[in-house]
Amino acid sequence: MELYSLTIHELRELLKKREVSALEVTKSYLERIKEVEPKIDALITITEDFALQRAKEADEKIKNGEDTDLTGIPVIIKDNISTEGIKTTCSSKMLENYIPPYNATVVEKLLEEGVIILGKSNLDEFAMGSSTENSAFKTTKNPWDLSRVPGGSSGGSAAAIAADEAAFALGSDTGGSIRQPASLCGVVGMKPTYGLVSRYGLVAFASSLDQIGPFTKDVTDCAIVLNTIIGHDSKDSTSLKIDKPDYTSYLKEDIKGLRIGVAKEFFGEGIEEGVKETVQESIKVLQDLGAEIIDISIPYVEYALPAYYIIASAEASSNLARYDGIRYGHIAEKYEDLIDMYMVTRSEGFGKEVKRRIMLGTYALSSGYYDAYYKKALKVRTLIKNDFEKAFEKCDVIIGPTSPTVAFKIGERANDPLAMYLADIYTVSVNIAGLPGISIPCGLSDGLPVGLQIIGRHFDEGKILNVAYAFEQANKFNAKPQAIGGAR
């Protein structure tokens, strides 16, 4: 058994008993990264020196009895989360050499606990995409099949955890960017309730939808990481003041009498038969555990995808306007005047998908079109929220597939944006409504992982973890990706 294949709670036991040191753990991961990274391409930056330095500090903490659940645990952070002194590129040529002077609040929280940052992970440029193919630097491969995508936009983080390149990773989820790659890579990924985790330092894509969340190897680890990263932040006005629960207290196998809603809309057109079957078997598992399965409907969910693409693109068109070549980032070498400088800089610095969304969003906000698009999308948003509220009168959580398909081939959808957008069809409504959702592996279809999505009420992460944990215990997902040589 290699150290890098362990979960956070397993490593924690060893570190606490001083059976291994944080330095040993860190070296094990750094070795693993060197071994698998050439095949996976999950990382943009590897912070080896910083990691070794931090590992020594963590060992000091442990020695002094100042350690916590995450002390000495290695992490990989999505490259759209600001890290002081470490490049934060958003996988964009625009920020290829940008080194932030400050840490995101989540990074600050992790560093305080003694977490070890191993590197920064690849993503679709500015988190726009569902396959990580939109990165300006590299295409990350799915560890289960190197010819397939890991999902996106947090594909680097998901693949890194599936390939044991870190104990956990952080991602961001605007329309499914944590859950969908978690599903495609067979790991656990959670998008918390909007406002639970501070967005300060998360490079904004769509401010009203973005949320940071963890990728972990199991549900217990997810609870442990959540405990650390949540909480009100005075630097983020949209972060909410709530009492901090201990999420590990929800890790119980008992779900008797719990009402689980199954929405027919989540099994509609486009779903692969293998995915459908695997999820239905999972529902059966939960039913056998004593949960009550209730049929529900979220009628407006079919409008979630168009509403999402209008709202997210509108906000993105404004959020990405600051990349103008004036203060930092890419700047055109040759230009005629100011306007020309803006145009050349932004034409060169942004990739195709980012430009597409900036144009879409600019159009949707333009005078004369605002009411027809942006305003209407906001109305749909309200209707979807209401739908979920009604549904949650009948049930405690809602479950379904995370993604309609298993991992698709690299290049398969790259030139078909609409097909690509459909990858998020089951995840976007959760962001639209600001709800929490998790994806946990529930089986394989044609040898590729299938993800089960569990959606909860606002701030009801506890109940989601309860169901996820009960399922995980009853239905151990022991398969490991073979394409890179699984160690277990």
Next chain:
Amino acid sequence: MKYEAVIGLEVHAELLTESKIFCSCTTKFGGEPNTHVCPVCLGLPGTLPVLNKKVVEYAVRAGLALNCTIANFSKMDRKNYFYPDLPKAYQISQYDLPLCSNGYVEIEVDGKVKKIGIKRIHIEEDAGKLLHENTDGSLVDYNRAGVPLIEIVSEPDMTTPEEAYQYLTKLKNILEYTEVSDCKMQEGSLRVDTNVSVRPVGSTELGTKIELKNLNSFRAVQKALEYEIKRQIKVLEEGGTIVQETRRWNESKGITEPMRTKEEAHDYRYFPEPDLVPIIVTDEWKEEIRKSLPEMPHHKRERFIAEYGLPEYDAKIITSSKKMADFFEKCVLEYDSPKTVSNWLMGEFSRLMNETGKEIDEVPVTPQMLVKLLKLIDNGVISGSIAKTVFEEMFGTGKEPEVIVEEKGLKQIANENELREIIKKVIVENPKSVEDYKNGKEKAMGFLVGQVMKATKGKANPQLTNQILKEELSK
């Protein structure tokens, strides 16, 4: 055909809060370029704004003082446009739900009171500044980026440049009184844009409006409007049409000129700022702010008349600026003749301030110093006319009056023997006037006093001079 003008004003005032609107950087004017900045006001990737509560408080204070309705619920919006001084390429402002609306100020023109409506007051962030001193290109200083502003939009209720001038004076007065803004146009903490159109008298339709920019003083606003109204009328009278545009006031030529027209109309694509939550002003908070409002100019004026017995004219001038009124009150606290103080403030003090273009708080003379000077007169140390010389010196150098009197030897000659010798000499030297006086010509007395003053360089004690002169002449 007779024409009338329709004028509306947009005033931007920087608020006097300690820190910026969305971060904790200082709002201090000046400072080396790009030293009053942080990741938030530079709009670095991932940063978020957090609204400074003081900004809301100050804006509500201004709104209440300007008789506005304060919104219980308002929000911030993004105004999107590209310019190098705007770090995020959008300005966080307010669009459809401003904090304050439907207010007014009262102005007096030709003895008549007129209400000028205030459409709205909203809060927003200031942008940085472009410095064009570098020949290779421009430099940007972001110290000012994120300094809180209120934009006060008037109704188009003014019809003459004089009304516009009075409106601005009154507005500035109120903003200073409420200590919301220091309103220094030269530092850019108060900026004025104006819209003006003309139409035939009696018409209810509005003409095409012209926006005027580069207005660096209230007088410039007035002059620019005078010019622009005449220009528009002339165009119409010659059968032309007014084209909607922005024109720039050229102070040295005294004319308005078209600014380079933008190739396309701006579409700011306003939408609600998703990084901020709505602004809630509860009734309790509003009342708390209302109670903290200082005395407004018209109340102060009435009180000065009642409490200090000032004539209405004096009270009006003294309260026309809060700083002047405060100065006055500090003086009368230690000096029991309010009218004397107001005479000095309206007289010598105002004359020198006008001449030097200084505000009362920029002058080195303190209330204590003025009181000392007045007491020197009362105690017969110096005469009233010498006091004016002393004051001028105080105004210029900030020296204490007694020091100036000492240094320049300006003490009154109040020694009877010394003065009698001088007077005797004057009598001997002016036999003709002595003769006239003895023949009943009272005027001759004045001439002789004047001669004594001349001989003493004004330092002779006037009462004593009169007394001794009479004694000597009756000998």
